[in-house]
Amino acid sequence: MQIVKSLAWMQRLARALPRPVVLVPTMGALHEGHLALVDRANELAGRKGSTVATIFVNPTQFGPREDYRKYPRPFSRDCLRLRKKSCDLVFAPMPADMYSPDASVVVTESQLATAMCGVSRPGHFVGVCTVVTKLFHLIQPDIAIFGEKDFQQLAILRRMVRDLNFPVRIVGHPIVREPDGLALSSRNVYLSAEERQQAPLIHQTLRDAEKSVRAQSVSRRTLENRIRRRIEQGSLAKIDYVTVVDPETLRPKEPNQLPVLLAAAVFFGGTRLIDNILVK
């Protein structure tokens, strides 16, 4: 497994990588969710193709009060895990190489990015779209895989690929969960024992909400309030948003017509967790 840090070298190598090239962009601190993406990448690459993972904690997608500095960076362990998964190449650039001090060009999405996480994390999706554009240009993948936990990110990147005609196919991968239902996230390590105990409440609540969507006619407002009240029963939970939306437009949608996405973002102390269920 090759580990590449130089941008110029990555771009040069990209031309010679056996195709299809399947990309798994990550911020490192890899968990089983990421490794499932790598498994899927290996499948899609087949015997002939290449699986490339990136490890880059992208400063531009963090807000000024967010956890950029303390975000976990267990680089050697990440590389060992990727090697075990027979990943072909890891691209791990330095932030100073990725962004010139006078960088002035960004990629922005203006519809899907205004909802959900876009409200509480202004600028986040500009950072995401811009860094993914850069990674696509540096690695030139045929396929790129993203987890469905970041459902909004996935929707925005699909839109970006469509609107900017990237020669890349975006593949979503189902959320990987702990046995108690908590969605895997690199940020779960921030949780105290007590927070960790309450955190599965998010998924449990969304799952029950899914049942009531399927079982009965319930209005969006009622459903959102019900989810909110139940999650707030966790004494340490502080809701950022709970929303029922159309999975394509991410606009609020009555749940009497499927598909709908049930999504929530919840703080436990300083840790912001997101989760969702697509009811289709």
Add this chain to the structure above:
Amino acid sequence: MQIVKSLAWMQRLARALPRPVVLVPTMGALHEGHLALVDRANELAGRKGSTVATIFVNPTQFGPREDYRKYPRPFSRDCLRLRKKSCDLVFAPMPADMYSPDASVVVTESQLATAMCGVSRPGHFVGVCTVVTKLFHLIQPDIAIFGEKDFQQLAILRRMVRDLNFPVRIVGHPIVREPDGLALSSRNVYLSAEERQQAPLIHQTLRDAEKSVRAQSVSRRTLENRIRRRIEQGSLAKIDYVTVVDPETLRPKEPNQLPVLLAAAVFFGGTRLIDNILVK
């Protein structure tokens, strides 16, 4: 010479084009300036490579009161001219295929685009950056050639390639002029006989300004005013801007240190002409 209108087909063909692929993006209404770019493209492509021209009057780079509708579209004649120049492929998509009604992703440059033409044409460079990104993804060129008449566009696209790590080399090409000095432009056909007679005043004035930059210490303010006053002697000329800037940052710069760019935008009736001289 192949003429391609389908986006999907263009993207598919792109993979098989003999490299290097050299791109000349145009809005059609080709003049000798464009054809000089095609000559240069042929040189850079060499015997093995491919020259691709695009003909696309991009709606998103025109302001609401600008000339999108009346912009000349002599498509057959353009194709004949490109064929004569042994261009290998012409990509001429339809606007409705290029832009979804709910398109929401754009590429923006926020420093260089705030000066010069960016002031009088808000949104213009967002349109330019976005369409060039799309064309780059559809055609995947190794090199792209742009004329230096649109100096600001060239500077912004170089910045875009740098900041988004496009695997494309941008090549600028010197301005091609009429014998009387008027820079070739598809918009020159809009000029009345009298306007056409006065239009070379822009270049003549900039050339004299270049002489005084080289000859003597003259302040930016004095120089700009001198250029402005002289161009205003053309009874039909209405100045949009006259500016002396650093060719890298496009910020105002005293002309006692080279290089400087002398640039002007001037209306003759409803026709807006731009021109510049780089003093280095």
